[in-house]
Amino acid sequence: MRAAAKTLDDHRDELNRLDREIGDGDHGENMSRGFAALVVALERDAPDSPGGVLKLVATTLISKVGGAAGPLYGTAFLRAATAVKDLGELDADLVARALRAALDGVVARGKAERGDKTMVDALLPAVEAAEAAAGQGEDVAGVLRAAADAAAEGADSTVLVLARKGRASYLGERSVGHLDPGARSTALLLRTFADVASGPR
Ligand code: ADP
Ligand code: MG
Numbered sequence: 001m002r003a004a005a006k007t008l009d010d011h012r013d014e015l016n017r018l019d020r021e022i023g024d025g026d027h028g029e030n031m032s033r034g035f036a037a038l039v040v041a042l043e044r045d046a047p048d049s050p051g052g053v054l055k056l057v058a059t060t061l062i063s064k065v066g067g068a069a070g071p072l073y074g075t076a077f078l079r080a081a082t083a084v085k086d087l088g089e090l091d092a093d094l095v096a097r098a099l100r101a102a103l104d105g106v107v108a109r110g111k112a113e114r115g116d117k118t119m120v121d122a123l124l125p126a127v128e129a130a131e132a133a134a135g136q137g138e139d140v141a142g143v144l145r146a147a148a149d150a151a152a153e154g155a156d157s158t159v160l161v162l163a164r165k166g167r168a169s170y171l172g173e174r175s176v177g178h179l180d181p182g183a184r185s186t187a188l189l190l191r192t193f194a195d196v197a198s199g200p201r
Helices: 002-010 012-022 027-044 049-065 069-084 092-110 121-134 142-162 166-173 182-200
Strands: none
Touching: 002 012, 002 027, 002 182, 012 027, 012 166, 027 049, 027 069, 027 092, 027 182, 049 069, 069 092, 069 182, 092 121, 092 142, 121 142, 121 182, 142 182
8 A cells, every 4th residue: 555655646747637627637636645655544544454444545545535536446446345354364265255245335426337438447347357367276466466557457448438428428429539537547556565465577
């Protein structure tokens, strides 16, 4: 989560710029502020289980990040926390299940489908790839790398489509030709998780 905070801080201007093109320009600000608050909360009192950390991510994002993304990511991390319960360690199957739970939470809350030009376009293929990788016996790092690769491709696919959910949908046809900022931040988060799980190279 600390690495994620750094990634989002490094990409703050880029995410703001993407959101300026089809939204209100605050997505980088929203995400980096939320994860900076998370780093502070972790320093104060770090939970001792993966589920506890995921729950802290959720409550911090829900309380510190406004707009659409705060509650959506908050719900995603909360559902992931519920999926991993109080287990001390995550294995590949559990990571895939946590990602599926996160996607279900985002969809339950935001009602977006594949191709609506939202974070779902990154997260949905990521979940499918994670489940396939776990089924093939990949380890946690392998599952997260598969998810990150699929999320990157899914985020890129948002350029070609018209936004049907969120602020960008107000633009109609004019939303075509731009990358969705939430799909990009989802891809960045999954890449970071994959890099951390893969360890130093
Ligand atoms: P806001 O749109 O309120 O300014 P952000 O800029 O932080 O919030 O986040 C925008 C991102 O939220 C979009 O790029 C999109 O990926 C995501 N988003 C918006 N509405 C939905 C939705 N209904 N379902 C899934 N994701 C959504
Ligand atoms: Mg915005």
